[in-house]
Amino acid sequence: MQALHQKLLREVAQGSEPALGDLYQLFKDRVYNTAISYLQNTADAAEVTQDVFVKIFQSASRFEGKSSVSTWIYRITVNHSLDLLNHKQRQKRFGFVVRLFQHETGAPSIELPHFDHPGVILENKENARILFQAIDALPTQQKTAFILSFVEELPRKEVADVMELSLKAVESLLQRAKANLRSSLENIYPDRRK
């Protein structure tokens, strides 16, 4: 499979749009699923997916083959997702400041995301909704490690390659992510203690 990916990427580097189409079919779900896990809405995930494949088309000639094609594409996806997420968070903060001065009572209004992952089975939907709220609050590196490991279900080695970290560092991030998620679950829904 790796040989096929490299062959397609070489053709894309020569400007072949059919090769890009083939690469798109192979990777579209991975890219989109990763993006939607960060951004938690379909429009933003679609925007990131578009940007990723345009980037692939523009940068294919610069792929050096030091990593697998899959790792390279995941890395582009993570970077674009984080860029858009940071952009939206800056906008949200600015909106919060404006509301702070305009609101009569002075109480800030904070909207919690309400995201239903389309791939989760019906009986797990509510729990998954809560989980994604908690994932949204994780620090960036923990969020990335968690999404790649448990949403994308990548092997730990590939997660380490995508994040350009050691295996040990990834394991440490995952441990901290799970601890933070457990702590968040207490804060988001304290009534569930009963």
Add this chain to the structure above:
Amino acid sequence: MENRKDDILKSIEGAKRAQPDPQLYAAIQAKIAGIEHLQVVKRPYVALAAACLGLLIFANVSMLSNKDSAQKTPSVYQIEYANYSLYQ
């Protein structure tokens, strides 16, 4: 409570990957075509810049060659002076 948290943490296990809209690839193709068009449109500016430079060089060369021919033509003062040589 711990069981509840475990249930929540495990809720995405086995979930299928989300899939993008089938029309998304057409949007990607349009974006790429737009970028390539922009790169083609930029080139006429290079041609315009080259034409301006050529014009500038031509103007300078013309001015220098006019200066040379001006030195070969006798000035008005020289002609006037020449007319004063009446008593020789």
